[in-house]
Amino acid sequence: MRGEQSALSPRGPEAELLHGLTWLLxxxxxxxxxLTMLLLVLALTGRARWLASPRVMVMLGxxxxxIVLIALFAHSTGIVSALGRVVGAPLVIEVVARQFWWEVRYPEQGIVTANEIRLPVGRQAELRVTSPDVIHALWIPALHGKIDMIPGRENRLRLTAGEAGTWRGQCAEFCGSQHTLMALFAVAQPPAEFEAWAARQRAAPVPESAGRAVFARAGCxxxxxxxxxxxxxRIGPDLTLIGTRQSLGAGTLENHRDTLLQWVSSPQRVKPGNAMPDFRGVLSDDELREVAEWLENLR
Incomplete structure (x- = not known):
């Protein structure tokens, strides 16, 4: 799986503001x-008796x-104001964190996907985030700081991808046994490519195959x-065009036919504690392969 995950490599204006503040601090x-250590050494060696002057102590202490704290407060207040600024007409994306995966909705386009956020380069996106179960936190270091996702509350985060690329994000608030395997990918595309992706999502072609019949018979x-x-x-991730996604199991496995087979067969072995039961022993090896092949072809 591709995807850089570093707060020291900003890929958008909001991340650059936070990067600059990080270096300043x-x-x-x-x-x-x-400076404090130097003054301490001078004081202990008796080479700077002037440090004992009340005026110097008041000035330094x-x-x-x-002055430094007031300057930092003014600078950070300006950054907070800039981070909350609306630019143009933001793309609204609803992100719902669940144990232990991400549901991603585009209400204006009527698109629902999972564990992946697609962004048009240069256009601000407004992420409206929440959770139905426990507290989570969304953090995509290359694009912005983290934001908490609290049951019963909607928080908002505005970010902009300054270039095309794929960046890894992570749940940054302990949420249970599979917290460390709750990742997602932010994929930024040129506007024309993003629109083509959105159109493909809306069309959502579904091939006919034996795997579809097995999927239905197994109650998936x-x-x-x-x-x-x-x-x-609505209990598990929306699988529409799952074959186009970067990963399976919220960043746990790369997405291809073999890993789809592995996931459908034994999800509890791959990611213990997730909500999906194992189907090895319920479906035959041939049926498992047929389901994996059908899912891989949803693209």
Whole structure:
């Protein structure tokens, strides 16, 4: 699976603002620490008796810290204001965190997907995030800081991808046994490619195959939706065009036919504690391969 995950490699204007603030605080803190250690050494060796002057103590102990803190407060307030600014007409994306995967909705386009956020380069996106179970947090370091996802509350985060690319995100709030395997990918595309992806999602072609019949017979549609079919479950991820996604199991496996077979057969072995039961022993090896092949061809 591709996808850089680093707060030190910003790929959008919001991430660049936070990156600049990180360096300012880090370098400023280092300078203040070194200066403090230098003054401490001078004081202990008796080489700077002037440090005992009340005026110097007031200047270094009260006036200078006050000036520095006021300057940092003003600078960070400006950054917070810039991060909350609406630019143009943002693309609204609803992200719902669940144990242990992500549901991603595009209400304006009528698209629902999972574990992947598609973004048009240069257009601001407004992520409206929430959770139906426990507290989660969404963090895509290359694009923005983290935001909490709290049951019963909708929080909002605005971000912009400055270039095309794929970046890994992560749940950044402990949410249960598979917290560490709750990742997602942000995929930024040129606007024309994003529109083509959206049109493909809306069309949602569904090939006929033996795997579709096995999928129906096994009751998979009780948990999963595949648009354009009779399957309309809402417990598990929407599987419409699952073959186009970067990963399976919220970043646990790369997405191809072999890993689809592995996931359908033994999801509890791959990611213990997730809500999907194992189907090895329920379906034959041939039936498992047919389901994996059908899902892989949903693209």
């Amino acid at each position: 880090s370098l400023g803190g280092a300078v203040i620490f070194l 009260a006036v200078l810290p006050t 549609g009780a948990c999963h939706t595949v648009r354009g079919t009779e399957f309309s479950g």
